[in-house]
Structures are given as C-alpha cells and as structure tokens.
Amino acid sequence: MSGYQLSESKSIAMMKLLALCFFAISLISIPIAEARIRHYKWELKYEYKSPDCYKKLVITINGRTPGPTILAQQNDTVIVEVKNSLLTENTAIHWHGIRQIGTPWFDGTEGVTQCPILPGDTFVYKFVVDRPGTYLYHAHYGMQRESGLYGSIRVALPDGESEPFAYDYDRSIILNDWFHKSTYEQAAGLSSIPFQWVGEPQSLLIQGKGRFDCSAANPPMKADVCNNTNPECSLYSTTVVPGKTYRLRISSLTALSALSFQIEGHNMTVVEADGHYVEPFVVKNLFIYSGETYSVLVKTDQDPSRNYWATTNVVSRNATTPPGLAIFNYYPNHPRRSPPTIPPSGPMWNDIEPRFNQSVAIKARRGHIYPPPATSDRVIVLLNTQNRVNGNVRWSVNNVSLNIPHTPYLIALKENLLRTFSQTPPPEGYDFKNYDIFPVQNNTNGTTSDAIYRLQLNSTVDIILQNANTMNPNNSETHPWHLHGHDFWILGYGKGKFDPINDPKKYNLVDPIMKNTVPVHPFGWTALRFKADNPGVWAFHCHIESHFFLGMGVVFEEGIERVGKLPSSIMGCGQTKHLLKP
C-alpha cells in the first residue's frame, strides 16, 4: 500500500513536473508562435531631396523617401504612429492591399474613411496584417502621394510555414515616376480653366532613385538645383551573389505611368501578385501598373564577372520620359560599376498585345486556388471616360465624376449625417446599346456627384470595367483600378465592348487570380467579382493620381450597421464637428 502510494505520489509529482515543463516550454514558445505587435513611429516632414538629381521639396518619413519598409508576419498587429509635421498641410496614409477587416476606419482614405490628420497631430493607425504577401502604403489625400510619401509592406508567413516556391534572398523594389513640379502646382493646373496638364514625368525612380540629365535642362539649371554628382541620385544598386535565387518584390506607385521592368539577361518567374500566389510563368519584361505588386524569382545564373542593368520604361503612353536605370550588381564587382552594355530598350510603348497577354496569363497557383462564387447577385458596369464637366476636364464613370466630400462617408453613414452627400444612387451602367466606345464622344450629360453604391452585406458583386476613347481621337488609356478593403477575382479581360450575354460565358471560374489592382486595357474591358463581406466604406478607383483627383472612382458601402464604434481620432472635419458635445 505504502509502496503503491509512494509510486502514485511519485508519478503525480512526475506529471506535475512534466506539466510545469510543458507550461515553461509554452511560455518560451508564445513569443514565437503568437502574433506580435509591430510598432512604428513616423514623423512626416517636407525636406529638400534630390531623388533624380533635381532638388525639390519632398515629403519624408523619418527623413526618407521611400519611407521605411514595414516588416511583419501574418496576423501581426501593425501600429504606426504618424506625426504630421507638414506645416500647414494635412495627410492620411492608406495601407494598400491590407483589407482592414474589423478596422475600416484605419484604411487611411481621406474623405472616405477618415478626416485628414492635421499638422501637429499624431494619428495612430492600428490594424492586423492577416495575409502574407507584398503590400504598399502611401498618402491618400489630394495628390500627396506624388510628393514621395510611400513605402513597402512585407508580410511574411508565420514561423514554420513556407511559401510554395524557394528562394535564397528577398528584396523589395518600388518603381515610381517623378515630377519636378510640386503636387500643388500640378493639382492647381488640373483644376484650372483652361486645363493645364501636368505633362509626362521628368524621370522614373527605382527604389527612390533616378537620374534627370541636369546638363540637358533648358533653360539651364544652377548646380545647387540640379547636380548629377549629388550622391542622393546615385543609381540604385542591388547586390546579388552568383548562383542564387532572388525573390524580387516589384511594385509600382507611379502617378501616371504604366511601366515595363526588366533585368538585362535574366528571366523573371512571376510567383505572386498583390499578395496571392501565381501559377508560375516566365517573362523577360514585367508589365506593372500603379498600385500593383508582384514577386518574381530571378536566378543569378549569368556571367558573374560583370554587373547588369535593371531598367524600367514607360509603356501605354508616348512619353518623353527616359528609362529608369538601376544596377543589378553581381558580387564581388563594385556596386557602382557600370555594366559594359547599353541598357536594354524596353518594349514598344504602343504595343498592347504583350501587356494584354500578361494580364491573361496571371492565374491562381495550383493548390492555392480560392474558387469564386459561381454566380453574382449584382452586376455593375463602369464606363471609363474622359469628359468635360462644367468647363473642367474630368474623368468619369458612367458619366459621373466623383467628388469626394469632406465629411468622410464612413462617419456620415455610421452617425447618420446623410445630408453630407447625395442619396441618389449612381448609375449601374451606361447606355450600352447606343454608346460607341471607339470615337471621341461628347458626353454632354456628364456630372459630378458624391453618391455611392450601397451593397448588400455578403452579396457577390460583379464589376465590368469598360474602357473607351478619351477626348483625343484614337486614344484610350490604361487605367489600373484599385479596390480598398477586398481582393477581387479577375474573371476575364476582353477587347472592345463587353458583351453581357456572351462574355460572361467565357469567365474563368476555375483558377482566377485574386488581386486588389487590375488594369483595364485601351478600348478593352475587365470583369471582376468580389464578395461584399467587409463591413465599411471602400473606395474603388483608378490608381493614376491625376485621374482619381479628377473624379475617376466610385465608393462602395456594405454592412455599415456592423461597423464597430468609430474612434474619435478619425473625426474633426466637415459635419463631424456636429458630433461635439453640446
């Protein structure tokens, strides 16, 4: 008995010890396995910088443009304290590709989800990054993004999980176009009568660096304004080790330009788009539109005794902008050593075919397919046109040009300030039968409006983006449309006018890629499907800065009644002042 008791007490003690050990182990492993908080403190300032050798005021984050890269793991909570030190200018920062599930008030879209952040104020964004992948952040206020307020978000898989592709190193490269005029000058020109077009960008930046030819400037510039020996505008150089595989996360935040990106002598295998795995395919030129992100795998399998050019070119516009250059530096060559070759020329700017084909080639990766609902509850057709409204040149959707109000929709809807915007629903389509998309159209019925589309929560919505001619003959532009708060399935691309009877039969419902940004090609259409399952108010707009500024966007509301209590930090503008205590 006593032996048994002893044994039992011994085994209990053993179990207790084991339990304690497991508990201790669990304590140790908690910081690894559980989501973490990633805390950033940013100060936004105007500073003189020379990203392409021309000195101008830019908006910096902690002294830098592009700003710091946000690094996190899936399910981490990202907290960014944004101190606005921009003197007299407000700001708001959008976390591009982050769906903000449960935190629609932190989407960072001025006029839609928040009041702007005032000078002197510190605004705290707090959101969960719920999926791995490559995302972006940038100003979402006026045309402020162009001032240099942008950067990368890289969300890794949780520890122990791995991507469906292998690589040795991981790099982020943002492509951008760059204007020498301030965003104030550009925006004032766009809003003026007569219209003053901002023109083509002066240069293209690769990871924040470009090169404007100061000596060719006319009229000439002083050396303190433009100086090609300024180290700030030394070309971006990324060092690679021969015989390895690199994951390059290529993204574009151009104000205007559609781009092609290439690395001399190297193939690129596309494996990710906007945070979704792509069934791999190989390209020489990666076409990329503003707001898109891609991961490509590059093998450093070329002659290691030299460096190679990485270049980016404008496509889709007959731009005067010279190509952007960077150095793909094979270790141990000097990172600034020029490749011995002439940089490769990019594809023809006006050849739509390869761009269209790349769009069609992007499918969800096998084993990572999220099939779309087989049918949709609602189809909204959005005709993209450029037209004149009240004497101003505007971009419109179904002949309605969006005016973002200054009482944010999210607050207006949640707090019943419904007089702050039109309650007449915007059109679900255009005059399909009679509208010819190929000639220049008068569009005399063009209007501006701040009305929005209200969607049934959890309904499935199809969007048909229909391109058309601009106000210039034989001209149709590429518009990259970006949806906030959701990813959509891309069901199909087409040329000419979308046929509502026959084209849906060709939709890819098997392995469509999900994205948050998609181009509609010149004179073409793009069909999307998404589930309106994220309570909030969400912008859907052309990601070309001047196009959105001139009204090329719509706004969706869904499940406003399910939105939680709004934080007071997003308040303070327009009619939200009426929410002040009496």
Add this chain to the structure above:
Amino acid sequence: MSGYQLSESKSIAMMKLLALCFFAISLISIPIAEARIRHYKWELKYEYKSPDCYKKLVITINGRTPGPTILAQQNDTVIVEVKNSLLTENTAIHWHGIRQIGTPWFDGTEGVTQCPILPGDTFVYKFVVDRPGTYLYHAHYGMQRESGLYGSIRVALPDGESEPFAYDYDRSIILNDWFHKSTYEQAAGLSSIPFQWVGEPQSLLIQGKGRFDCSAANPPMKADVCNNTNPECSLYSTTVVPGKTYRLRISSLTALSALSFQIEGHNMTVVEADGHYVEPFVVKNLFIYSGETYSVLVKTDQDPSRNYWATTNVVSRNATTPPGLAIFNYYPNHPRRSPPTIPPSGPMWNDIEPRFNQSVAIKARRGHIYPPPATSDRVIVLLNTQNRVNGNVRWSVNNVSLNIPHTPYLIALKENLLRTFSQTPPPEGYDFKNYDIFPVQNNTNGTTSDAIYRLQLNSTVDIILQNANTMNPNNSETHPWHLHGHDFWILGYGKGKFDPINDPKKYNLVDPIMKNTVPVHPFGWTALRFKADNPGVWAFHCHIESHFFLGMGVVFEEGIERVGKLPSSIMGCGQTKHLLKP
C-alpha cells in the same frame, strides 16, 4: 374743470400724437442709424498669378490677390464665409486691428483662437467692427500670409459723423514684399538643419503689383514663367484729380521688409495710425512696418501735365530688392504714362534716426486723446534675441522661443485641456544686470516653450520690448510687434538698454498714440501699456512672417472665465477631439 379737463385731454392727445410722430421718425431713421450686416462669401484657391511678372502659385480670394476690400461702417457686423478650396492645406484668417470684443474665437489665429479651416470646409467669421479706421486681414497659419492671402478692411464713421480732417477721395494701398519660392520651400528651409535662410524678397508690391526684371534673371527664365509684358504685372496706377485732397490709407503686410513710401514731389500729412487719429505731421517718406496702417492726406497740387512716381524702398536691411514702383496718375494724363523723371531714391537703408524720429512724432490727436492709466499693475520685459535652440536658428523672447501648440489655447483654457501646454509661466524679464545687448551672445539657455502669460482681467500691463544683437556681429533688426485683441498706448521709445528706474519717468502719459503694431528699433526699446480688458487669449508677436514662424511671440490670457460658449466650428484639431460625444 371741464375746460381744464378738455385742455388736459387735448394736451395728452397732442403729446400722444407727438410721441407717435417721434416713434414714426425713429422707425424711418432706424435703417440709417443702426448697424448693418456686411456679408461676404469668399472662396480660397491656389491659382497661377504673376504679380511681379514671375508666374507662381498664389492663394486667391474669389480669384484675386490682394483679396476684396471689406467696406463697413462703425458698429456694423461683418460676416465672412470662407470656403477653403486649397486642396490639402488648411487656413485661418486674422482680422488685424479688430479687437473681437465678445468674439475672441473669431480672431482667426490658428493654435491660439481656433483650429484651422480644413479643405472643403466653410468657416463663418462674424464680428463687429466697433471703431472707424484702417485695418487689414490676412492668413494667420504657418507662413501662409506670404502666399497672397491678404486684404484691407476700411471702417467708416456712422452716417452724419465726420473725421477731424477733410478730404475729397479715399484710397487703400497695401504694400508687400514678394518671394518667388513657395511658402513651403521657405518654411522648410527655415526649419531645417543647416538653416536655409529665405533670402531677400525678389520684389516689392504696391497694391499687389510689382515688377521683377525677367530679362536679368540668372539662369534665364522662359517666357511662360516670367514675362514683363504680362498685363497682370502692369504697374499699379491710381488716378487723381488735380487740386484735390486724397486720403491714402497706406498699410504694410510685408513678410520681412521695413519700408519707406513716398510720392514724388508730394508731401504727406499723417492723420491716422492703426485706427487712431494722429496729431497731424508732414513727411516726405513714410516709414511703415509690417502690420501697420496709416492714413496720409495728399494734396494734388503739383504740375498736372504729368504723372508722378509712387515708390517704396526697403529700409533697415541691406536688401538687394529693387524699389517698388506705382504711378500717381494726374487726370487726364494716361494712367500708364511713365513719369518723365527717374523715380526718387529712398532714404538710406541703415539710417535709423529718421525712422526713430517718425516713431516718436506719432501722438494722439488733440480732442481725440484717450489718456492711459497713470500706473500699471504689472511690467513684463521682453528681450528680443535670435539664438540657436536644439540646433535650429530661432527667435526668442527672454530666451524662450514660442512653439504654438495645435490644440488652440482658447479651447484648451476654456474646456480645461490644460495638459496641452506647459503650465509653467514664461519669464517676466531677462537677466537685466548681466546681459549686454550689444555683442553677439551665446544664449545657451535658450528653450522652446508653449507657456503663456495669464493676466488679471482689467489689470493694466506694461510691456517693455528690448532689442539686442542678432547672431551676427553689429546687427540688430527692427521688429514690428502686433498685439491681438487690444490697442496699446505707446509710452516711449529709447536707445540702448531700457532703464527701469529712469526711463519710466520720461513716459508720455499725456497724449500717447494708441496702436496695435509698433516697431522696436535696432538696439533700442519700446514701452507699451494696455488694459487687459478683453476676455480671451491673444497673440502678441513680431509681424515678420519668418520671425513669428521661428518663435518670436508670446500669448496672453485674460478673463477666460468670462468667455462665452465657444462655437463648435473652431474645434476639430488636437485634443479638442476629446470633446466629441462619447
């Protein structure tokens, strides 16, 4: 009895009739005698303008800079609806010289009396102009005034009352200096390490017009940027009829420059300063500092067969800025006909004596003297210095450089948000015994602060402005100090260090002028007295835009408990969001 009764009832009837008549007369005269409402609707925009032939973005009011002149009569209520269409930039408008009695929340001083007005918002200013005279309005936010947001306020006497001087015509002329760089570029330079000084202005404007020599620009400018044939920069010309007396209301809103103003061949008799009648005195050159207004009488008694130059020159700084020119056009000569003479050269820039003498010459007009209290309850000495604080060049008062907070003081004090600024009182003086104002000083104890001076309501306060050397040897600048919400008596000016024992004995307590803006001359002092009788929170600061931006100011509070309910329109920034309904 009945006769008496009859007579009595008759006389009562007569009296009733008379009363009725008086009542009827009073009814008729009410619209004439009673104060009226002057209603203005303004839209602020960025537009390209060429005030001095160089094209740049300026802030316009209803398309103009300077903005519309506000015309009113004493005791009228002025309502200005300001719509901010500045894209991403806020604004606030100060009504310079208007005391805002009972409406301290409409003083228009960002950070002191209100939150800024956000883009898209319309803010309604409503205040009584309680005294006749010449006043101004301008942006009071960051360095925004320099962008062109300014104009005149002219308050006439009530009908039937007349000025103590006679004139035939009345004209307003604002003088200004003009920079080609944007206020963003200037402000960013001022806040940067190393300090980038904005430099001297490119031109002087007379009533919004100047002339920069485009052909002399180096590097050369394109004709679409600078064009001397642009009608926007034709010289300002004011047409006068020979043999008349003109009241010219001359005011200055320069960002930096102290000015001299003269009309070739004509004397000017000074009769008004900052809304107060001046014992008349004659000048050839009127010295005028930023924030000051004067009325001068000019007789058109010269050869009427020609035009005359009106010119303005920089004084007190060794500026490269050419004189500003305008045409004093004798009818019927053509208003654009150049005078046959060379424009008169202004006074020597570094001759302080005549400027000092003009200051001393300005006394209250006999019959219009408001004697000051014989003694004061409190004396605050404010040492004016330039120093380095935390690596930045700053301007300081008693070695404290003001940081305007972004929760306005008025709201913070009224609503008990006292954590928004330091509750440690700022210093009442400096180390009088040991501080030598003549050499460059280290001022190693310099700090920034947002603390304010709290004054006893209805107490009498003396302010001694004490000038000193800047950070450059043998250099002391002229600072025009402007007080919000009050006029002050100018008790005296002196040279060197103010002597607290002997100088007060020489105070002018007999006929001191009252003003709202006063210079402190290089290496000199100025003594002021005012009654703290206007419940509210009021800025007192150097009116040079870059000096105030760099901290040269203080803030007074008085009678906060007597301030009425604050309008919600001034809220929305900083900690005022905590006043939102839970």
